Amino acid sequence: MAAKGSPNSDTTSIANLPFAMGRRFSTLDEYLTHLKCRAAPIDLPWWSEVRPGVYQQVKHLPGAKPEVATRAELLRRFGFSK
Numbered sequence: 001m002a003a004k005g006s007p008n009s010d011t012t013s014i015a016n017l018p019f020a021m022g023r024r025f026s027t028l029d030e031y032l033t034h035l036k037c038r039a040a041p042i043d044l045p046w047w048s049e050v051r052p053g054v055y056q057q058v059k060h061l062p063g064a065k066p067e068v069a070t071r072a073e074l075l076r077r078f079g080f081s082k
Contacts, residue, residue: 028074
């Protein structure tokens with residue numbers, strides 16, 4: 001069982017996100033940092049901020065089309081309020 005206050009024990013956090021590896025996240029920034037630190041090194045998709053408030057998904061799959069989204073779009077897509 002996770003300790004109270006840990007990222008995995010917060011019932012207001014978001015679970016079952018792509019490539020979350022079983023973790024829960026309270027904010028979009030926490031989730032994006034996780035992807036950059038944990039998913040990117042093993043060639044899983046992650047989001048890179050290409051200009052303020054605009055992100056591009058980084059994929060290393062042959063023929064993968066780049067996907068661009070605003071911060072607001074990512075907040076909605078993943079269910080975060082902040």
